[in-house]
Amino acid sequence: MAEEWTQTLGAGPLLGIAAGAVVLILFLVIKVRLHAFLTLILVSLLTAIATGIPAGDIVGVLVGGFGGTLGNVALLIGLGAILGRLIESSGGAKAVADSMVRVFGEKRAAFALGLTSLLLGFPIFFDAGLIVMLPIIFAVARRIGGKNLLLYGYSGAAAFSVMHVFLPPHPGPVAASEFFEANLGIVLLVGIVIAFPTWYVSGYLWAKFVNSRYPMIVPSLFGGKDDDLPQNPPKTSTVAWILALPLLLIFLNTGLDALRSIGVVDADELWVQSLTLIGTAPVALLITVLVALLVLGRFRGENGSALEKLVEGTLGPVASVILITGAGGMFGGVLRESGIGDALSGSLADLGLPVIFAAYVIAVILRVAQGSATVALVTTAGLIAPAVTAGDFSMVQVAAITLAAAAGSVFASHVNDSGFWLVGRLMNMDVKTTLKTWTVQQAIESVVGFALVLVIYAIF
Template identity: 65%
Template sequence: MIEGWEQTMGAAPLLGIAAGAILLLLVLVIRFKTHAFLALTITSLLTALATGIPLAKIVPTIITSFGNTLGSVALLVGLGAMLGKLVEFSGGAAVLAERMVSIFGEKRAPFALGLASLIMGFPIFFDAGLVVMLPVIFAVAQRLRGPVLAYGIPAAAAFSVMHVFAPPHPGPVSATELYNANLGVVLLLALVIVFPLWYLTGARWGRVVARRHPYQLTSSIFGEEDPEQVKNPPRVGTVIACLLVPLGLIFLNTGLDFLRAAGVVDSGALWFKVGSMLGTAPVALLIAVLFASYVLGYRRGEDGVEMEKILDSALGPICSVVIITGAGGMFGGVLRASGIGDALAHSLSDTGLPLIVAAYLVSAILRVAQGSATVALVTAAGLMAPAVAGAGYNPVQLACIVLATAAGSVFAGHVNDSGFWLVGRLMGMDVTTTLKVWTVQQAIESVVGFGMVCAVFGVASLV
């Protein structure tokens, strides 16, 4: 919310404004072919005016929302693109793709990529994990000359499932604390459901959308390696080490946060602060780029001038991705500042529905209204926590409430979600295709995940 200003509109007119804003954005992009960055900026400005945000606060709100998203996305995508460029240019992506195909076979390559992403997604955030894995995904897609969505969607869905449902990611950890649930029980239950959930909504869905949209990758954001210039490609172990460096560091960060939430370690200790800083995604990717620059560049005979050119060439192709993703976060930020999500959530929280259903619906409405899954999850948990606290649930039921709220927070990510633009642009999809592929995937993941959690909740109620 904006300091010194309070929204006076009711939920109904705010919902109408939000629906109209999303419709306007889609019309601008799909019907009139307006550039997505311009369309998002126009829509954000008009939405701020329509919802009554004070005129003096509109531009600062837009700039702040854009900057907050851009700050994290630019660092992650920029450093990730540099790492991907080094892996691609050195021939490492092709080497790793060959090895994966030889081990798993061509037909099981999408499953193998998704499973690897599911494991990587345990400690690493959605956007950082996706950027790190993309060079390998693209290399396998090009090696097998298959539709890029067959390889990309299972991996993206794997990172999404882990980021939304599994501690130690910040959303489920925060919701666990707000509901006063047992973190170990939440983690155990999450690990039980993530694989079947990913398989149904990621691996299987990837096959479906690949048949419907069978386009192949024509160019990668990381560029293409020249086989004639790759005289001494790195070994598979070297490439895997380059990918494991950020994974290990980020695991350190999320592991420490998990131990902090469990009350095992002192967050004020110097070693804790240093470990947490080294494990933040931007620092971890920076260290990975420096490591890869040495083992994939200098150690293979590349000089400083050539390395500077290689790394610089990684940034140009991702500028559009970064700017459009930042604008998507700007649109979501305006919706959050306008109070649309809060008004809708408050009106639903007192409907008398079963608490697990109400928690899911409040979270889903917040997700659709303002875009961010983490914001939706934490806000919904804060709204529902008092009612849940007085219900006398056992530890397993409380864990189910946490994961039901998490399931709602991933529902139908669309044009107000920065992740929507990130996935669509990185995989070469236009807006219409991204809605058909990614928005539907997120809705299916949400509904199926909620169904699984409800089944466990029902069993726990009988015990």
């Protein structure tokens, strides 16, 4: 592999190559109409060659970027899709949708879905939470009718994004907190303070705006058909408990982590390891899928062969989502392996900005250049950690700097980010529409979050 290879190109040429690669992707997908999966593989290969990665290492870099991304999302997408299809096909999603419209009314349904997604997004990662919640979101949108995909879809998706970016126990703010030696509890409190207004502006209000500009019909989800709903749907409370199960299991894991960190429980004990295992996201979703197969399938009279066909019919449509998401991760992986992050880090180290501004600006540039929010955040934290730990900052100010870097790391998701492809494909949008709606949403989320963090920094 490429550990022994040293990049000789500077930041300028590397940025030029990256920009050219992005333009080529857009041209091939939008103008030539080449499938996104093939486009991303082709451009990843050409970018690896152009940036000078040794020929013997290129295939390993491509496969590593592809596999590294799929390792994080393939299980979550697959299991989440099965769970979502079970909820949808049983009539459970429609039952929940009817209840939400009855309780909140049609005008407040999108707002209520966003708030629900904020709560669900606290323990569960962005991709898993979005996939599990989409059947409910789409069912509510269909229940109210009209071309309202973006109003409901983005109200929910933005909520999961905000929680994933700004709140522990999600990995970004946790990693940055460790670099900056920030108090994780204060980071959590500041994150909670800014989460709702950030979502309201960049999620709910933006969703209302783009829905008026780009009205789109809600697509079928995971290969399902709208006219397949049974006559005996489950109760809303049953669906709610099934949706809550993975969240409770993941919360259990989070609580054990906290208890281990303060020495209350021993991480080596078997019962702690067992509970930690079932609280990891893939295992929690697997358990929930098995419960759903029983409660929404067997216990309602569905036989094994019908459930097997349902699962099989679900995995086919999501295979495209998984492969394209992995290919997006491949492209981002090539950019990272090329050394663009290291080259930019050296160029950005002496910006001369106040620390909180430097944290945000560096994270924004790294995010746009190479795609990975985690890499952008961790690299930024490594660059400015000495200035933060040596500075005379209050604990609240350190937390604000931490979240400023987190805000920068979400800026303007585009074609080098696997999340861009995940959202676009799940909502059946073309690349141009995803750029005009989701990329801008992520930029607004970043700017609004940073502005709120800046206010807190100035006050405390």
